[in-house]
Amino acid sequence: MQRALSVSRMTGNKSTFPDWYQAIVREADMAESSPVRGSMIIKPWGYGVWERIQQTMDRRIKEMGVDNAYFPLFIPLGFFAKEAEHVDGFAKEMAVVTHHRLKSIDGKLQPDPDAKLEEPLIVRPTSETIIGDAFSRWVKSYRDLPLKINQWANVVRWEMRTRLFLRTSEFLWQEGHTAHATREDALASTLLALEMYREFSENVLAMPVVAGEKPENERFPGADATYSIEAMMQDGKALQAGTSHYLGTSFSRAQNIRYQSDSGEMEFCHTSSWGTSTRMIGGVIMTHGDDDGLRLPPAIAPRQIVIVPMLRGKEEDAQVLAYAEALVKDLNAQVALGEPIRALLDTKDQKSSDKRWNWVRRGAPVIVELGPRDAAGGQVSFMRRDRLRDGDKVKSQALARDEFVAQAPALLAEIQQSLFDEAKARLDANIRSDLTSFEQVAEYFGQLSDEDEETSAFKGWVRAPWSRPTGAELDKVVERLKALKLTLRNAPSQQPDSFGPCVFTGDPGVEEILIGRSY
């Protein structure tokens, strides 16, 4: 079968899936690596996806009563020292600014020794500390609460190993920060953000996830509780696609975020923070991509319907173009998935067959090909990117022009749904929940033959009861899993009423937890 990508995701040796991923990022025109180690250049098509994510999520954030603001990129070093666990968690991956001027010394441009900063500045890895500092000044009275702020920003974490979108030194994200009078209120806010992420991920990204609470060892540095949404990639690994933290009063104590209650007492605020990043784009690629390239859910596709006119340098070209222009105009006047349709007439001076395949690789949800015959017959030939092929052949279908225009919103909604359904079926089919002991779990994941390993054996996740051990006992569990390259993902929010014994300790189970390999 002819493929659009040079690399197939499911055949060959174990390095195939990463190779396939990189091929998509490149061939779908999403991003490329930059001269700066670990940092990427997000190209227009990839950034267009990010803009769609921003716009649709920002609306949801505002619906939660959260306002946008902007805080500095640089954070004084001293701010981190205030919260011990927090600084420990990030110390090893901080970019530090120590000078404010360059000087040519011996013909070499270097930091001017006379321009050393009194106190080094950290390029934010996350903004709890500097936002908390502002909160401490903004909150005086219980009447100021709850305080709910979000910012869209870039952050820097000096990671050892980077992969485009999934883990880069600099990445784009949103971070929400809230302060509340009570634990209940802050926890409710934490869970509201988590639910927003779940709904966004499933309805906008068409990426099914499991929302739940992270075990103690996976908590955000300094948090009382961390929640996540976990998505299953096509190689069976888990991708943490969003996190929400209940920070208790540890950050407000460290930063003196206090309010006077209605009874006149000074009380510490309970705070929360939550974030999602450009990593979600990596998740979309690994959830929906196929051997022909990317498949974008219509809700985040920068262009939902792309029209490729079949031009051959003949007189009839003018008619085809006029026909296509009128079609784009009518499509863009329609509303799909709650917004005006984003249709594009691709007039680039390029062979139409090349244009078609470029849009296939980029994942445009609907690709329309219009030739003289369509123009003359008043019809529209198109292909759905979610169901591109019938066997090895590309599946093209035709509709009367007006019918196509009228059905376009429903078509896009259907593609959105079908991508979700496909991914949801895969997720559901690949969570084993019938294993009752660690030995069984180990056997399921661990005894992969060399052959399995080489064909990227798809194992998915295991969902099993556990006793929620803490401290040293939890560390032991984590170690045993680590030997199998496994991690605890989260304890899903939806839990049954009763539990079998813990697969790790044999003690009575108190909840079910997801186990799997992860990114």
Added chain:
RNA sequence: CGGAGUGUGGCUCAGUCUGGUAGAGCACCGCGUUCGGGACGCGGGGGUCGCAGGUUCGAAUCCUGCCACUCCGACCA
């Protein structure tokens, strides 16, 4: 930062063992033939072979050092 591997036009790679001064396919440009469709022919542009030293009459090729990237590990959104 530990282990393994790879750096040759935009992309995928051959050439490296056995030194003689750079190739293929795709992409790009031109002309022509095709064309409901990832076509073909002819012609063409583009590379100081990751960087810096060394050996040699001569280095993509041998030696030394460095850098970057990929995969595995540790760390993480």
